[in-house]
Amino acid sequence: MAVGNPSGWLALNFLLLAVVVSFLGSALSIDEPRTHMLRKESMMRLGGQLVLDTQEEKVNEKLMTIKREEMTEAMKTLVFPPSMHFFQAKHLIEKSRVFNILRKMPKGAALHLHDFSIVSMDWLVKNVTYRPHCHICFTTRDTVQFKFADRTPTTLKSEECSKWILLEDVRKRTKNVTEFDDSLLRHFTLVTKDPEVTYTDQNVVWSRFENIFSTISGLVHYAPVYRDYIFRSLEEFYEDNVFYMEIRAMLFPVYELNGEIHDKEWAVKTYKEVVDMFVKTHPEFIGIKIIYTDHRSKDVSLITESVHKAMDLRAKFPRMVAGFDLVGHEDTGHTLFELREALMIPVKHGFKLPYFFHAGETDWQGTSIDRNLLDAIILNTTRIGHGFTLSKHPAVMAYSLRKDIPIEVCPISNQVLKLVSDLRNHPVSTLMAIGQPMVISSDDPAVFGAKGLSYDFYEAFMGIGGMSADLRTLKQLAMNSIRYSFLSEPEKKIFMTTWEKRWKKFIADMATK
Ligand SMILES: *[C@@H]1O[C@H](CO)[C@@H](O)[C@H](O)[C@H]1NC(C)=O
Ligand SMILES: *[C@@H]1O[C@H](CO)[C@@H](O)[C@H](O)[C@H]1NC(C)=O
Numbered sequence: 001m002a003v004g005n006p007s008g009w010l011a012l013n014f015l016l017l018a019v020v021v022s023f024l025g026s027a028l029s030i031d032e033p034r035t036h037m038l039r040k041e042s043m044m045r046l047g048g049q050l051v052l053d054t055q056e057e058k059v060n061e062k063l064m065t066i067k068r069e070e071m072t073e074a075m076k077t078l079v080f081p082p083s084m085h086f087f088q089a090k091h092l093i094e095k096s097r098v099f100n101i102l103r104k105m106p107k108g109a110a111l112h113l114h115d116f117s118i119v120s121m122d123w124l125v126k127n128v129t130y131r132p133h134c135h136i137c138f139t140t141r142d143t144v145q146f147k148f149a150d151r152t153p154t155t156l157k158s159e160e161c162s163k164w165i166l167l168e169d170v171r172k173r174t175k176n177v178t179e180f181d182d183s184l185l186r187h188f189t190l191v192t193k194d195p196e197v198t199y200t201d202q203n204v205v206w207s208r209f210e211n212i213f214s215t216i217s218g219l220v221h222y223a224p225v226y227r228d229y230i231f232r233s234l235e236e237f238y239e240d241n242v243f244y245m246e247i248r249a250m251l252f253p254v255y256e257l258n259g260e261i262h263d264k265e266w267a268v269k270t271y272k273e274v275v276d277m278f279v280k281t282h283p284e285f286i287g288i289k290i291i292y293t294d295h296r297s298k299d300v301s302l303i304t305e306s307v308h309k310a311m312d313l314r315a316k317f318p319r320m321v322a323g324f325d326l327v328g329h330e331d332t333g334h335t336l337f338e339l340r341e342a343l344m345i346p347v348k349h350g351f352k353l354p355y356f357f358h359a360g361e362t363d364w365q366g367t368s369i370d371r372n373l374l375d376a377i378i379l380n381t382t383r384i385g386h387g388f389t390l391s392k393h394p395a396v397m398a399y400s401l402r403k404d405i406p407i408e409v410c411p412i413s414n415q416v417l418k419l420v421s422d423l424r425n426h427p428v429s430t431l432m433a434i435g436q437p438m439v440i441s442s443d444d445p446a447v448f449g450a451k452g453l454s455y456d457f458y459e460a461f462m463g464i465g466g467m468s469a470d471l472r473t474l475k476q477l478a479m480n481s482i483r484y485s486f487l488s489e490p491e492k493k494i495f496m497t498t499w500e501k502r503w504k505k506f507i508a509d510m511a512t513k
């Protein structure tokens, strides 16, 4: 693809710079060199090399008029959703006309998502906890656990619970069921009225974050729910105009009512079955791939086992399982360097196991944690999860540009997990300005009270990109999500064709409205 070819680009930039510099020397007024400088920056920016057709230009003008209105208003009132915490900004975002355009826009793919944080938690409360045989128990740490079982289970020593109670019975005894359901929902998300007070530091918010996964585990790993959850996730993203997903999945054991347990192979097959079923009724949906993940808090011997498991799954399901990644709080987990022996196993065996490492999701520059970014690249990561620190590493930046390795930017996640508070100050602003390869994703939208991909697109478009980001930025981001997916080249072509069709329709609709 000629557009965005990094080396051609650098040459072009160099040429433009020469023009600007020679112009500066001879200028009598500042207007022309200023225009030249702006044009140069505009071409360097993400999407800056895209040429819009007449109708797209018209839509771009409309979009930018609306965007300018919202920005101008915000500059007056100083109420600007991307500068506020998402929990407090969400209702304002939903009123934004820009946001409502972004929702309709075909966004391509979501490449950075986690298995059980992508369906609105409301559905878990209103649908899943109302199913028969659902048991609940209350722990001493003010958390809850769930288990589906034929007969009320006895408490195991390993469990923190006092006793299991049928949820139906709890509800019968509850005076105000709405209130009870709301309290369940509060256990399922990080959303609070006062996030700055509740989450005093990164460790506090990460600990609550990881608790949520343990809370909902008994719900989502019940086989019938497991299937429905996958189906719902496809639905929610499809409704948000996303047509392909790559999902980081832990593939924990899945259980049946009678206590039968299913393994990782079963889980992958189930993902495939559900997607095949979904595609039957949503023929333009491309599909999903799974990135098998383990927790980075585990030591090298355990990660060795999971790397072997990843190789095994990749060999058995080459079209479904894309590769391997490590998840969890980077600051407190093992570094890639500490785990290098495990992570070098595939290459030593001559086995191609693609990596999709989370790396550089930290504020601690220059520490061993921050070096994860270097090691991810050295270990040939296909994409970089977050890469929040990338702008602080010029050599890695140059390498990722040359090798066309994108970062997966998840603005709301970075804010909620306290890496940055005002999204205008997100370090990716700089990278967007120079056209670094990137995609936008939403990480764990359901835990953050978001949905699909549009909220993160809004933050990226309004906050990170600022007034400079336009329709070309958006188009490039959507095209990037296809280009940097792990689909085969022929599959990407098909995807691009169906996306272009939708894009044309979106442009036509926008142009006539
Ligand atoms: C939950 O949703 C499924 C469809 O996804 C539906 O068949 C079922 O009846 C719902 N159950 C409850 C308790 O709402
Ligand atoms: C139950 O609680 C909700 C939320 O607090 C409240 O709006 C509602 O009026 C209550 N219903 C009853 C019957 O008390």
Ligand SMILES: *[C@@H]1O[C@H](CO)[C@@H](O)[C@H](O)[C@H]1NC(C)=O
Pocket: 343, 344, 347, 378, 379, 380
């Ligand atoms: C990464 O790729 C390079 C070049 O293909 C290769 O020499 C090296 O062994 C690879 N390293 C790993 C860990 O896969």
Ligand SMILES: [Zn+2]
Pocket: 112, 113, 114, 358, 385, 443
């Ligand atoms: Zn993630």
